[in-house]
Amino acid sequence: MASFIEPLVVGRVIGEVVDLFVPTINMSVNYGSKHVNNGCEVKPSIAVNPPTIHISGKRTDLYTLVMTDPDAPSPSDPRMKEVIHWLVVDIPGGTDPTKGHDILPYMGPHPPVGIHRYVFVLFQQRGHFPVIGPVHTRAHFNTRLFASEYDLGLPVATVFFNSQKEPASRRR
């Protein structure tokens, strides 16, 4: 099982975004035909719309999904870390985020400088998610803090991809 998280450790997702955990749920993320493997490269242009995500788990369990960018605005100078791109709660196990409650709508990656990591973190909720006010700002989000604040515990699944700014001009 360790092999599942090793890329997360090497890519420093475990450490910078989340703590060491044991994955218990399968989560598959797909942007169209592109399946997201840890550390793969995804162009911002194909990630404009939310990916199709499928999670395993019992139908009676509820899950929270966080998509965050720990390298904002630049990996060498992540002043705004993290920037949260998507927040969905109350996702029933075995389904996908469309069946959950979209607290913060999906925002595609648009890294201004450098190569950013975009991390999907899945938590298992203990019960229904409490009502929370609108999220004021996406910047300076902290996944760990968020998890502890809402008693989400350690993640049950995590996957990340890399993305960088696409060259502006296209050779025609």
Place this chain on the structure above:
Amino acid sequence: MGIHTTAPGSGGGGGEQPQVGNLARQGSVYSLTLNEVENHLGEPLHSMNLDELLKSVLPAEVNQPIAVDVDTASGQYASGSGLQRQGSITMPRALSKKTVDEVWRDIQQGHPKGEDERSLGRERQATLGEMTLEDFLVKAGVVVEGCIKDDGLIGNIGLVGSSDPVVAAQDFAQGTNWFQQYQQMAPMDPQQQGQQSMMGAYIPSRSVPHQLCVGGSIMDAVYPEAQMSMSSPTLGALSDPQTPGRKRAASGDMVERRQKRMIKNRESAARSRARKQAYTNELENKVSRLEEENEKLKKQKELDKLLCSAPPQEPKYQLRRTSSAPF
């Protein structure tokens, strides 16, 4: 005899760790025997000038004009490019013109040039070829002692520490090696035998050892971090000819900026490596998982096939029990 790595001083003389075939490893060049050097160069050494010998032995980067230093002011590196690459080899005018053969003869004659007598009988090698480059140079007086009156520092040769006190006769003390600061070693007791040399320092016994490093490349390889900052002013000047930092007035600033840049660069490189590795990791895991699954599924398929044909099947339309024959 540390070459690139740590190995605190073995002051052993030459001949260790022959890095044959890689003369670019400067710290060890001097510990090659002349035979090896010859092999490497592919031509007989005997009739070469010392000048040529050294030029060919040292790789291109230490490509200074071999300065002939006889009366340089003490404390100077003979080659004015002292700022650039350390490790310019200077040798007395008299010697450079001589051929290897002649020098060898001199050596065998017992150092008539007035080298320290201690050298006699100690390191004399049976044949020229077996002598290491280092020893040869030493004896030749490239790192000269008494034969040149002047005490000016002659050889900035980074030689692996030699236990030969002979060599010491130099007054290295005078060559304030600005590289000394880059070396992490404290000046050692002059009489000390066990010379420590991280970089291949040539340590005279009589004076404060100057640990010199032939070629900036060694430094870079061994002490990337610690020395980067310190070497940046000098190497930087070389490597970045376009910056205005050439004017010494602003060099302080430039140094800092360069340092920061270097650190940033290093971090960026580390991130990049981590990225690459993470992805590779992931793919490898995936592959092995898929392979396992594949195996399992194949076996399952086989099993299923076998299972399917074995059990007898009741004809579906059988309403009564009959003793039909099993297939």
